[in-house]
Amino acid sequence: MKEYTFIGKDVVRIDGREKISGAAIYGDDIDFGASLLHAELVSSTEAHAIIINIDISEALKVPGVYKIFTGKDFPYKFGLYMKDRYIFAQDKVRFVGEQIAAVVARTPGAAKRAAALVKVEYEPLPAVLDQMEALADGATLLHPDLENYPHVPWFFPKPKTNIAHWRKTRKGNLEAGFAQADFILEDTYTVPRYAHCAIETHVAIGKFDYSGRLTVWSSSQSPHTQRHLFAEALGLGHKDVRVIAPHVGGGFGGKAGVTMEIIPAALATKLKGYAVKLRYNREQEFINTYQRLGVVAKLKMGVTKEGKITALDHKIYWDAGAYVEYGANVVNAVGLSAIGPYRIDNVSIDSICIYTNLPPGGAYRGFGYSEMLFGLESHVTRVANELGIDQIAFRRVNAIMAGDTTAYGAKMNPNGLIECIDKVSKAINWGKKPVSNDPNKVIGQGFSLFWKAPAMPPNASSSAFLKFNEDASINLIISGMDIGQGYQTVMAQIAAEILSVPPSKIRVETPDTDRNPYEWQTVASHITWSSGNAVKKAAIDAREQILDLVERVYNLPFDELYLEDEAVKCYTDSKFLLPLKSFVVDGIMTKDGTFKGGPINARGMFMPEFSSANGDPETSQGGHPNVHYTVGAAALNLEIDKETGKMRVLKAALAIDAGKALNPNLVRGQITGGLLQGLATVLYEDMRYDDKGKLLNPNFTDYKIPTAMDVPDEIIPIIVEVAQPDGPFGARGIGEHTMLPAAPMVANAVEDALGIRIKSMPVTAEKVAMAVLAKDKK
């Protein structure tokens, strides 16, 4: 076992001091002085309507109002994987809350007052608020023009329907698989929409200076992707668009891609010389940013009586919202992976992306896998129970191993799934659940596996620049975003390990697309792996430059030189010690007074050259769309009050195979934080829409996210390490995964405790109490 100096250590966050002292600057903290204008949106009150007229005459009279813009000022489409979305609604609105116009004023107050005076006349159209309704024959078409939308080649829209994309995965022979089965279970599970609820709402400021150069400051996970989409949509050259990312107060996928940021970017191009800010209030954050897609999942699983899964038919119908430029990839990702971490020879997956007159669905931590695993892991537990086989033993026997084929025919990577299962089983004391002293309470045990692969295009790449300063401190110039996960610290640890400079002497800042080299996006739990590889290469490049120079000047063989404690040392000459700070900028002075070398500036780049999206459109076979999977297992002890249905997590254990935990403390941080976010979706969060498509609870009073009082009594984080061969020091990503098992293991625990199976989320106290009542009546 290799012993490292900085890798695998609980290094203190390098951005900790900044955030805890109050120094950290977030988007709304930046001062722009007297040239700052404020934008306020006018939003649709209809779920589906033609815009007949927009009357801005009264609004223009409000003192302080500068200009008012509508869709006709920006007739451009944009989108990440498909171009189906507009900067402002054009002829139609497609969800309650869609932006129709923007008032730009000298003060926020004036902008608000004027926005309220803009009068919009609508001709309502039938609204489709349910994905199954949207599929029905004769359903109103939300995008009659669908066949003309540009999209990535691995999306398959169905023109003249509300189906924006249909991912089909077919492996083996489904009929034969079911014929082999001794027992078949078929059922339907539903999962509603969810909100990210980052504590910082979306904010962006656009400035188009007098030279025609656009700068956008945005709270974003994706500065380079934003720059690209702005340049394309607004017809600007990339060198003339600059995106500067301040600190981000939470992302969770909601600040990936481009949503509201394009509004101030576009407005700025018509407000030359001014900066214009758009900051969402909490209500707008709920209503008009990406939401997690809703799901209706139909599962049919066949098993032999010995407990081997022979066939799986998994049909997933996604409520993807009014625009699916990002959400369609959620559908795609799950369409490739909806077998879960199991070895199944005969598979059919249909993952269908359906337009509805609800807010756009998009990236949310887990990227569809939480929704999918709720149904799948509930179903697996039921199947095992029906067979009379312990549900952990059942999972163990069917668990996917390294080398097994995935649903789309690629080979599964090395993974510690069995180790995760066994360690969780032990930590939760599976089979020996505690008994409550309170006669009104019962305790159930629930278990769930999970897995996820990064969902990315095959050319999602990372780059890194690295430079030394005179005192041998380092600037690591990279474009991933630290959205809280600790990215900056972990990248510093990688450079530190190679160059022997401690992380506390390495500065990593949030990026500026002018200065920092390309990074696709900070999503998909992939940047520890991808950006980490780029940083490692840059550090190795620096190391080679340093050792080459020392070899050249001192005639010591390269292979005998090494770095330790910020100095160059020699295995064969213990007296040789050359401090980095003496030459990493200045060069090395030689006997004749000349200097050799100079500033050490290094670079690295990582592209997953083995990845491809060339799968067969009818079967998804072929291609290598997923770079690797991260796997894990989790279990909990859940106490339920039989009368009120109120549930309390007494103890939860979660094991994840991180490949190599570069910073175990930060991995544990993701386990705790992710687990609580997952538990919140199943126990507390509950989005309610009325029958006109309006969100009824867009605030923290009525949409409940956990407080300090809601933390489980005990959380046991377990880190398993089966190296990812192409990861930096063996690492792979874990950030999203820790949320995934929460919902199914709660549903499984409820069944264990009460014999009641709840097949829809959230599993609230109300639902449990009503189910208990109904059961008692029988």
Next chain:
Amino acid sequence: MKEITFNLNSEERTVMVDANEILLDVLREKLGVKSPKCGCERGDCGACTVLLDGKAVRSCLVLAIEVEGHNVFTVEGISADKLSALQDAFIQFNSFQCGYCAPGIILAVTELLEKHPHPSLEEIKESIAGNLCRCTGYTPIFDAIMALTKEEGK
């Protein structure tokens, strides 16, 4: 508009405010104090927390005009000379991730520790029950406070 004077982070400050301006906006837009953050505009999330005469309050629900003659403290006031022992503990324990809720929580806990230097876990949870954190799951925040207050003699 009215001119008000109050003590902000140990300094006398004078500023013009409208009757309907909230303290959060005046601190951030007129007095250059950016650590209290806006999260929800209605007192649900605690990101705007400041200490008003030593008590943690929601500056989004306090009218600026109400603090005339009073004492207001924000994280800038605590970090001025050197970081507090509490802040050092939060750094050592990696208690925060995105950091957006940190100023509010630091102030709420600062108030708690003034009154209860050796709080129980329950008391800690109660003191920050009004500060929403979406990233951490709260546990590393508790851990830092428990370790700090244990060190100090319990």
